[in-house]
Amino acid sequence: MSDQAKQQSPAKAPGPVIDLDLNNIQGDILSGFPKKTETNYFFGIDNPDLFKQQLKNFIPLVKTVAQVLKDRKKIDDHKNAPHLPGGKPHLIKLAGVNVGFSHAGLAKLGIVDTNLLDTAFLGGQAADAEGLGDPGSGTGPTFVPDWDAAFKGNQIHGSFLVAGDSHPTVDSKIREIEKIFGVNTPKSSICHILSISGDVRPGVESGHEHFGFLDGISNPLVIGFDQKIPPGPAPVHPGIVLLGRDGDNDSTGKPNVRDDWMVDGSFLVFRYLHQKVPEFNKFLSDNSLQLPGLSKKEGADLLGARLVGRWQSGAPVDLAPFEDDPDLVDHPDKVNSFEFTAERDFQKICPFAAHVRKTNPRADLEANGISIETKRILRRGIQFGPEVSKQEQREQRTIFARGLLFQCYQSSIVNGFQFIQKSWANNVNFPPFQKTPQVPGFDPIIGQGANRKLSGYDPNDPSKELALPADPWVVPRGGEYFFVPSIKGLNEK
Ligand code: HEM
Helix, strand or coil: CCHHHHHHCCCCCCCCCCCCCCCCCEHHHHCCCCCCEEEEEEEEECCHHHHHHHHHHHHHHCCEHHHHHHHHHHHHHHHHCCCCCCCCCCCCCCEEEEEEECHHHHHHCCCCCCCCCCHHHHHCHHHHHHHHCCCEECCHHHCEECCCHHHCCCCCCEEEEEEECCHHHHHHHHHHHHHHCCCCCCCCCEEEEEEEEEECCCHHHCCECCCCCECCCCCCCECCCCCCCCCCCCCECHHHCCCCCCCCECCCCCECCCCHHHCCCEEEEEEEEEECHHHHHHHHHHCCCCCCCCCHHHHHHHHHHHHHCECCCCCECCCCCCCCCHHHHHCCCCCCCCCCCCCCCCCCCCCCCCHHHHHCCCHHHHCCCCCCHHHCCEECCEEECCCCCHHHHHHCCCCCCCEEEEEEEECCCCCCHHHHHHHHHCCCCCCCCCCCCCCCECCCCCCCCCCCEEECCCCCCCCCEEECCCCCCEEEEEEEEEEECCHHHHHHC
């Protein structure tokens, strides 16, 4: 481990000290890029030999975890630095660049990957779309997802992830990358397929996804990396996110066999998820919960909170069942410190199918001795598209595309994203309580399938069912699975 990485390592890490080489791991994985805007630049590889040569000039642009931690410190120092006359902080220009390859991309580069043990990755996301419940036509091998054309046909070989403080910073980084790979010149090894950019929402909505809920609150903390572990779900072993590290095990509990170049890499899931915000708001208003003393608007807010499992402020419904308590969000010791135990059989407090309960069931499973460590994912991502316009508000329908560029990291897509989407969010019978009279139903936010229904939405009578609209509010329009190698892996392959 280099001196620099040692300096960045936590002085008093909880649990066993794990020698993570923060100079070897791409930065977005463990620390997440600080960002106001981010572009996913999807490319195909036309000339593999030339690409490998040009990649050598690109690798120095890749930000490692150690570098992102330094950037974060710069931002913190900057906040405390003297401001400009008028009280505005000085501008600080920072960009982060990472790269990942689809299985088709690795194959194009001639990289044999028998130890990249992940069937989802090997097939690519388009081949997985039917299993994920995405809309489309045909079945089995003839299934064609109803996605944007760029994501079909395994033509995406890689993705540059470029994040930064502003569009000019990100655009200039992209020009630098394009220059290295000779894009639009006879010396080009890649073709640009599609760029999708996202932006943090403006003003008070900053940090909130388009339905209005604060996002990015609950992510697993990683043993050996995160220094403070506040109350909440147990931290995960680094091998849940990084290949070849402690915890990267097969289904029998034995460490997965990984080639040296794969160690410290991670699988990235990208999903292009459109959100129908006016339709979502209309549903909340039409089905506003009637509780004593609640106005129609407050009843709609309560219903929204029960669908997500958190209020728009981010306060967990499990701790603030009937009234928002934004103060909880400012308490690192409280914001994640809930277990869904108190009302296992009743869903009076939090519906079984609430999005955060479906995607991280906590003690719903763990109290029965079932570990969910391997099902944890590190979520990143950013919003895309404009704010809802006056016309959309008036007509209560989506006119302009907006949503979430969902991204998450894990050492196994099969155990991580794919499992959460297929076996939990889309599974009406999950969580499988023995004594529960009600079928929990779909995750109302991301669950996909026919006859979408939700029980437990009404705290007055949790056995009541509510039909969810046949047209879901979250519509997948594409996606891909990528392997994000370590710096060593990039240099060696
Ligand atoms: C948490 C919204 C897609 C998995 C959350 C939270 C919100 C949210 C508001 C609570 C904030 C937090 O705990 O960070 C959305 C929206 C989505 C979406 C609007 C689509 C447009 C997904 C997908 C997955 C997913 C596709 C995985 C299959 C999770 C997980 C958590 C979470 C694991 C944390 C649960 C916990 O640990 O308590 N999401 N999400 N989400 N979401 Fe999503």
